[in-house]
Amino acid sequence: MSAASSQRIAPPAVVGIIGGGQLGRMSALAARAMGYRVVVLEPNNPCACTPVVDEQIEAEYDDPKGLERLFSLADVVTFEFENVRKEPLESFTLRKPVRPSPHLLSIAQNREREKNFLSGHGFPVAPFRVIESDEDAKQVVADGFVFPAILKTADFGYDGKGQVAVDTGEDLLEAWKTFEGARAVLEEKIRFQAEYSVIVVRSPSGETVTYPLCRNIHRDHILDVTFSPAETTGFDASMADEVCRKVAHSLDLEGVLVVELFLTEKGDWIINEMAPRPHNSGHFSIDGSVTSQFENHIRAVCNQPLGSTSGHGHSAMVNLLGETLLEAGDDLAETVLSVEGAHLHLYDKGKSKVGRKMGHINLCCHDSEKLSKQVDEIRSRLSLPPLS
Numbered sequence: 001m002s003a004a005s006s007q008r009i010a011p012p013a014v015v016g017i018i019g020g021g022q023l024g025r026m027s028a029l030a031a032r033a034m035g036y037r038v039v040v041l042e043p044n045n046p047c048a049c050t051p052v053v054d055e056q057i058e059a060e061y062d063d064p065k066g067l068e069r070l071f072s073l074a075d076v077v078t079f080e081f082e083n084v085r086k087e088p089l090e091s092f093t094l095r096k097p098v099r100p101s102p103h104l105l106s107i108a109q110n111r112e113r114e115k116n117f118l119s120g121h122g123f124p125v126a127p128f129r130v131i132e133s134d135e136d137a138k139q140v141v142a143d144g145f146v147f148p149a150i151l152k153t154a155d156f157g158y159d160g161k162g163q164v165a166v167d168t169g170e171d172l173l174e175a176w177k178t179f180e181g182a183r184a185v186l187e188e189k190i191r192f193q194a195e196y197s198v199i200v201v202r203s204p205s206g207e208t209v210t211y212p213l214c215r216n217i218h219r220d221h222i223l224d225v226t227f228s229p230a231e232t233t234g235f236d237a238s239m240a241d242e243v244c245r246k247v248a249h250s251l252d253l254e255g256v257l258v259v260e261l262f263l264t265e266k267g268d269w270i271i272n273e274m275a276p277r278p279h280n281s282g283h284f285s286i287d288g289s290v291t292s293q294f295e296n297h298i299r300a301v302c303n304q305p306l307g308s309t310s311g312h313g314h315s316a317m318v319n320l321l322g323e324t325l326l327e328a329g330d331d332l333a334e335t336v337l338s339v340e341g342a343h344l345h346l347y348d349k350g351k352s353k354v355g356r357k358m359g360h361i362n363l364c365c366h367d368s369e370k371l372s373k374q375v376d377e378i379r380s381r382l383s384l385p386p387l388s
Contacts, residue, residue, distance in 0.1 A: 006205060009076050009302035011035030014054075016074025016096075018061055020047035022347035022357065023080035023278050026286070028052045030294035036302070041070045048347045062088045071096050078255060078301045080277055082109040099204070099254040099301040100276040107251070108276045111185045112154040121250050123243060124270050126262075127188040130154070137176040141169035146188050151175050154183040165189070190270055192262035196230060197281040198244035201296040202253040204303045208245060209296070211289065211309045213237045214281050216260070217387060222355070225375065225387060226281045226317040228288060231368070240269050247274065256297040258282060280319065280357070287343045287362040288315025313366035316375050320359040322352035324382050335381050341365050341374055 015031045017024045020042025028038040029052055038053040045058050055073065059066025061084050070077065071092045078099055086102035086109075093102065107113045118125050129140050131151070151172060153162035164175045172186065195218065199211040212229035230237065244259040251257065258279035260272040282293035291299075291307025299306050328335055336344045346359035361378060365371040379386060 006303070008304060010304075012037055013075040013302070014039055014073055015298060015301070016041070016070045016077040017049070017053075017080060018070070018077065018084055019080035020044065020049035020053075020056065021080055022048050022349065022359075024049045025052055025347060026283075026292075026294045026345075027078070027080065027278060027297055030292060031298045034295070034298065036298065039070060039073045041066050046348075046350065048349050051348060061085075064088070067092060076301050078277075078297070079105070082275065082277070084109075097204075097254075097301075100257070101252065101254065104251050104253065104276050108274055110155055111152050111273070112183065114273065115185060115187075117251075118247070118271055121247075123247060124268065126190050126270055126272075129186045131176060131184045131186055133181075134176070137173055140186060141172060145169075145186065147172075148189040150187050150189055151179070152185050152187065153179065154185055190262045191265045192270070193265055194263055195260065195272070196240065196263060197226075197258055197260045197279065198240055199279065199282045199285075199293055199309075200244050200248040200253065200257045200259065201255070201293070201300050201306055201309075202248050202257070203300045203306060204254045207306050208248060209306045209309050210241050210245060211282065211285060211293070212311060213240055214284070216281050219385070220355075222321070222357075223280045223319055225319070226284055227371075228284050228311060228315045228317075235263060235267055243269060243271070247271070251276075255300045256282075256293055280360075281317070283345070283360050284315040284317040284362055285309075286345065288312055288364050312364055314364070314368045314371045316363045316371055318361040318363070318375060318378055318384075319357060320346075320361065320382075321354070322356040322358050323354045324384065325352040325358050326354075328382060336361055336378065339363070339374055339378055339381070341371075342378065 014037040017040045020040045025048040031038050039055045040049045040053045041057045043060050057066050057069050076097050086106040089098050089102040107117050115128050131137050148167045151164045166172045166175050195216045197214045202208045215227040215230035217225045248257050256278050257276050259274045262270045278293045278297050285292040290310045336342050341363050343362040363374045
């Protein structure tokens with residue numbers, strides 16, 4: 001560990017954030033609560049971060065002048081999403097720390113590099129093949145790849161974007177045509193019991209903590225509900241925790257890493273994907289944990305001691321998309337806050353749009369059965385479909 005990486009970055013130092021969406025906003029709020037100053041690089045003004053940061057630099061994420069301004073002001077720089085090119089960041093790393101590192105960012109933002117890293121280090125992933133030509137697609141079929149499968153763009157993609165389900169070899173050949181030559185990853189479709197995530201936080205000094213295993217339920221490829229801690233009857237959650245800690249160590253993580261996993265029908269853990277930043281499935285921690293994922297992310301990138309990840313009983317998070325806000329209108333706050341244990345978080349993102357994440361609801365309770373009833377009540381009041 002170098003002298004630079006071992007240094008504590010103390011308030012009122014400046015934290016730079018690339019990206020001004022809801023994750024940047026909640027990270028900025030956590031930083032400011034601890035006395036840090038915050039500068040965000042975000043081309044859209046206003047954005048979710050605008051009201052809560054000390055300065056917004058209106059520039060594209062790879063704009064040289066914008067990055068120069070960001071690194072001239074910040075003592076440490078982090079990011080709120082993976083869709084940031086590593087090359088512009090690498091030239092600044094000798095001046096100021098970038099956490100997590102641009103190298104880790106480049107792995108997580110590309111499915112091919114991510115799968116190769118995980119499989120190359122012995123971590124469990126679904127069987128996959130890389131496709132970059134018509135010949136590759138035909139060879140995969142000829143080799144007897146197991147279908148059904150999912151064809152995904154190699155670069156970027158989230159919330160189900162950039163992927164197509166393929167049930168047969170013929171489906172693959174047709175789907176590949178729509179990718180127009182873009183490099184892709186074909187993954188065997190895993191038969192799973194449920195989807196989970198582990199939130200790992202690691203500081204430059206090597207201190208590592210994890211949050212209890214989360215159970216995630218998706219709707220239309222977007223996270224709908226998270227329960228923490230997950231019900232673990234019938235399987236060993238410690239195995240998932242151990243694997244994710246090892247992933248974080250292998251990546252030399254500095255900050256938050258969220259690892260999404262499948263629990264297969266056979267009881268095995270398979271890593272689906274990972275995100276080196278605070279994550280939607282960790283939003284419950286704002287009200288449900290001693291230390292939120294956002295506070296711990298700021299603590300980690302500033303190399304401060306990490307906070308306790310213990311929970312206040314049982315928690316759930318319900319995502320609020322634009323269509324729900326449009327339907328609820330001015331009654332949203334009253335509808336939500338009249339439910340016992342409910343906490344409303346809106347992101348101040350302006351116009352509500354269908355499918356756009358506009359906020360979330362956290363529910364906290366000391367009884368898991370009561371919590372489930374509270375989630376059902378919230379969903380009924382907001383005309384959301386019941387959980388299956």
